[in-house]
Amino acid sequence: MNIGPHSLRNNVFVAPMAGVTDRPFRQLCKQLGAGYAVSEMAASDPRLWQSEKTSRRTNHDGEMEPKAVQIAGADPAMLADCAKHNVDRGAQIIDINMGCPVKKVCNSWCGSALLQNEKLVGQILDAVVNAVDVPVTLKFRTGWNRENKNALAIAAMAEQSGIAMLTLHGRTRADGYSGEAEYETIAAVKAAVKIPVVANGDITTPERARHVLAVTGADAVMVGRAAQGRPWIFREIDHFLRTGTHLPAPMVAEVQELMLEHLQAHxxxxxxxxxxxxARKHIGWYVRDLPEGEQFRQRMNRLEDCQLQWNAVRDFFESQAAYGERLQYGIADQPLAA
Known part of the structure; x- marks a missing residue:
């Protein structure tokens, strides 16, 4: 699969998640099989470009290519300038956020709130595409509520504007992250456009990924919350899609090494x-559903020194070897017998 001139190694992608998909986590996901990753959304307001938060979100130093930056805003000219600014800083793909349902974002008429103003959507798409010479992609939702779904109209506008790829989350803005994702709209969008379409929403297992690709006809799937604490899900899904067989649970020793490397980079x-x-949230995600994981998380959250935290994680995963050489999920409330 390609995005413009960029050839991707597979069709299993990392969803951009605020506060999660920073550079260390994106790099880890790519290392573990993700074919593509997009940054956390960066504000388009130029007053924020040099802030520490925005600078970190658009930092791709040493990251595996292609380097993609997601931008958010509601002013076409400002978004166009933001796109140019990030391309000048090394972005190879620009992604426009019209999918975030968070109130703080939508109250500024950004994210999925934009879906209520199709004229403005068209102006934004045209402005950003015409501002840069790299592929521009769009992430959006099926509409702003169940009574007002306009994904087909937005997709048609995007294709006409020159958007290189669409990622559609199978929920409306009003749905937030609740309920089950609906895939029929993704299927309808895929049937209506000629550009690549990525299915997003509730991609939690290899089987679900295969099912979603089958029922939507989408070109790729995008994994979000299911990757939190399990970044190896990308190689698991990719392997299953290629072979129809499952990889075994990861080795305790491998996860310990990955986690410790992730912490050092973090x-x-x-x-x-x-x-x-x-790092606490990442560690909490890694240890959830593991034996003694909740007790460890509570102890770890009281540590305020990086080295002490790193040592605690190292010791925790060493203790997991007592349950077997591979991670033992689903027995978190069963302590090891004496």
Whole structure:
């Protein structure tokens, strides 16, 4: 599969998630089989471009190509300038966010709130596509509520504007992340356009990925929350799609090494103070559903030193070897027998 001139190694992608898909996590997901990853959304307001938060979100130093930056805003000219700014900083693909349902974002008429104004959507798409010489993609939802679904109209506008790829989350803005994703709209969009379409929403297992590709005809799937704490899900899905067979659970020793490397990269990226605090959620996701995982998470959340946190994670995964050489999910409430 290609996005413009960029050839992707597979069709299993990482969803951009605010506060999650920073550079260390994106790089880890790519290392573990993701064919493509997009940054957390970056604000289009030029007053924020040099802020520490926005600078981190658009930092792709050393990242596996292609380097994609997601931008968010509601002003066509501002978004066009933001796209140019990020291309100048090394972005090879620009993704426009019209999918975020968070109130803080939608109250500024950004994210999925834009779907209520199709004229403005068209102006934004034209402005950004015409501003840069790299592929521009669009992530959006099926509409702003169940009574007002306009994904087909948005998709047609996007294709006409020169958008290179569409990613459609099978929920409306009003749905947030609740309920089950509906895939019939993704199928309808795929049937209506000639550009690649990526299916997003509830891609949680290899079987679900295969099912969604089959029922939607989509070119790829995008995995979000299911990758939190399980970044190897990308190689599991890719393997299943290619062979129809499952990979075994990862080895404890491998996950320990991956986790410790992830933490080192995380600390280097954020620094001591933010690093130890922002790593807590990642560690919590890694250990959930593992034996003694919840007890460990509670102890770990009280640590405020990177080295102590790193040591605690190392020791926790060493203890997991007592349950077997591979991770043992689903027995989190069963302590090891004496």
């Amino acid at each position: 600390y280097a990226f954020y620094g001591e103070y933010l690093g130890v605090r922002t």
